[in-house]
Amino acid sequence: MRITKTLAALAVLAAPFARALQLDVNDKTSIKNAASNIAYNLMTFYTGNVTNTPATIAILPNPYYWWEAGAMWGAMVDYYHYTGDPSYNEVTLQALNSQVGPYSDFMMPNQQFDEGNDDQSFWGFAAMSAAEKNYPPPSGSYSWIELTENLWNTQVNRWDVTSCGGGLKWQIFPSNKGYDYKNSISNGAFFQLSARLARFTGNQTYLDWALKSYDWSVSIGLIDAEYHVYDGTDDSKNCSDHSPVIWTYNTAVYLYGAAVLYNYTDGSDLWTERTKGFLSASSQYFNPFGNASNIMVETACEPSNTCDTDQYSFKGYLSRFMWASTLMAPFTKSQITAYLQGSSMAAAKACSGGAKGDTCGQHWYWNTAYDGYSGVGQQMSALETIQGLLAADSVPPLTDEELEPASKGSNSCS
Numbered sequence: 001m002r003i004t005k006t007l008a009a010l011a012v013l014a015a016p017f018a019r020a021l022q023l024d025v026n027d028k029t030s031i032k033n034a035a036s037n038i039a040y041n042l043m044t045f046y047t048g049n050v051t052n053t054p055a056t057i058a059i060l061p062n063p064y065y066w067w068e069a070g071a072m073w074g075a076m077v078d079y080y081h082y083t084g085d086p087s088y089n090e091v092t093l094q095a096l097n098s099q100v101g102p103y104s105d106f107m108m109p110n111q112q113f114d115e116g117n118d119d120q121s122f123w124g125f126a127a128m129s130a131a132e133k134n135y136p137p138p139s140g141s142y143s144w145i146e147l148t149e150n151l152w153n154t155q156v157n158r159w160d161v162t163s164c165g166g167g168l169k170w171q172i173f174p175s176n177k178g179y180d181y182k183n184s185i186s187n188g189a190f191f192q193l194s195a196r197l198a199r200f201t202g203n204q205t206y207l208d209w210a211l212k213s214y215d216w217s218v219s220i221g222l223i224d225a226e227y228h229v230y231d232g233t234d235d236s237k238n239c240s241d242h243s244p245v246i247w248t249y250n251t252a253v254y255l256y257g258a259a260v261l262y263n264y265t266d267g268s269d270l271w272t273e274r275t276k277g278f279l280s281a282s283s284q285y286f287n288p289f290g291n292a293s294n295i296m297v298e299t300a301c302e303p304s305n306t307c308d309t310d311q312y313s314f315k316g317y318l319s320r321f322m323w324a325s326t327l328m329a330p331f332t333k334s335q336i337t338a339y340l341q342g343s344s345m346a347a348a349k350a351c352s353g354g355a356k357g358d359t360c361g362q363h364w365y366w367n368t369a370y371d372g373y374s375g376v377g378q379q380m381s382a383l384e385t386i387q388g389l390l391a392a393d394s395v396p397p398l399t400d401e402e403l404e405p406a407s408k409g410s411n412s413c414s
């Protein structure tokens with residue numbers, strides 16, 4: 001008995017040594033250190049370059065799907081941009097280069113019959129971000145923007161008018177489950193990439209498709225009058241009803257697309273209203289229980305503990321695209337900063353698991369220590385939220401004119 005008690009007392013004494021991630025949201029060094037720690041722990045999940053075969057490069061091990069690796073490399077592109085830490089550039093470049101596929105459009109033979117439009121788009125987000133951030137160039141004979149344009153051209157050809165008056169199906173291959181589903185992440189990602197390509201290149205075709213895919217999303221009821229975004233709709237029923245489920249990442253892709261068009265149209269009333277609409281609808285993710293106003297919650301699965309591997313990562317994309325929105329639509333900055341500073345503090349508190357006391361957890365809104373849920377999604381969500389605290393000090397997304405002023409006929413006599 002006595003020995004047991006002594007051991008228990010020692011265990012209690014030992015507890016203070018297990019520390020959570022340290023984070024002061026107002027101190028840049030503290031933010032960088034926290035981001036570096038989370039990025040390091042995120043990258044420990046990636047072992048594809050250790051085996052180092054063409055089949056493993058860029059890919060996360062089971063249970064993570066191909067798309068989530070694309071999302072992760074996109075997060076690492078942003079990591080370098082926000083923190084200036086180049087530690088992962090080599091491995092990120094190797095990964096992104098390895099998945100462009102034979103036609104340089106992120107259609108990968110290793111994904112044959114599995115790849116969906118949304119999966120492809122998460123790799124597209126990484127390439128587009130690399131273009132806008134002037135990331136070190138890819139190794140092939142193409143540029144980041146060409147890769148993104150190639151991807152976009154594969155998707156525009158899949159715009160399907162055989163049902164619902166248009167829209168992209170979730171799946172590319174008819175043999176796949178979900179081929180009948182026209183969903184928000186696929187169409188919202190296409191809308192957002194169209195908006196970013198329009199702003200980057202000035203090419204009207206992309207603007208036309210941004211408007212068309214947005215209008216279609218509204219007409220079919222994926223976006224309602226209060227800017228709630230529903231997950232998807234069944235095209236075998238001609239999209240006559242929609243799923244009631246709401247996810248952070250669906251709101252995220254439309255919010256940022258709207259913010260980019262707000263910027264590209266010099267603050268037009270139309271895109272002001274829509275950007276405000278998605279931001280205002282996002283409030284549903286920040287205080288669903290009335291007790292934690294600035295902490296992000298994945299309302300569709302966290303309270304019920306039913307999130308799957310993919311869904312653990314969704315909050316990361318809301319953070320990514322909210323931070324990006326503060327640069328494109330500065331009027332969103334104070335609200336988003338309040339949401340994401342609060343979420344960062346709660347996320348850091350939840351990053352207190354594992355042997356070193358810095359493994360990130362899932363339920364930030366519990367506002368307790370580590371909750372026992374770890375993984376790529378948890379690390380990535382914390383990383384996107386916390387590294388974005390540096391967004392205000394970063395160079396905003398560039399356009400091709402800013403990257404190559406000389407080639408655009410600017411006055412070269414000086």
Ligand SMILES: *[C@@H]1O[C@H](CO)[C@@H](O)[C@H](O)[C@H]1NC(C)=O
Binds near residue numbers: 043044049091
């Ligand atoms: C693999 O990637 C990690 C980053 O996750 C890096 O630290 C390591 O050096 C890389 N290993 C090889 C063999 O390239």
Ligand SMILES: *[C@@H]1O[C@H](CO)[C@@H](O)[C@H](O)[C@H]1NC(C)=O
Binds near residue numbers: 163164165238
């Ligand atoms: C299917 O939906 C589209 C878009 O709402 C509509 O234009 C079309 O008439 C519908 N087709 C049928 C057969 O109901």
Ligand SMILES: *[C@@H]1O[C@H](CO)[C@@H](O)[C@H](O)[C@H]1NC(C)=O
Binds near residue numbers: 149
């Ligand atoms: C605009 O973009 C589309 C789609 O990529 C392309 O087909 C077209 O050639 C581009 N137009 C110009 C003027 O570059």
Ligand SMILES: *[C@@H]1O[C@H](CO)[C@@H](O)[C@H](O)[C@H]1NC(C)=O
Binds near residue numbers: 262263266267327328
């Ligand atoms: C567009 O974005 C740039 C870069 O952040 C910013 O300086 C500019 O004010 C934005 N335009 C509008 C209309 O807000």
Ligand SMILES: *[C@@H]1O[C@H](CO)[C@@H](O)[C@H](O)[C@H]1NC(C)=O
Binds near residue numbers: 289366367
């Ligand atoms: C808020 O309420 C929810 C639901 O009852 C609970 O799980 C959570 O821990 C609470 N958060 C805080 C910060 O009190």
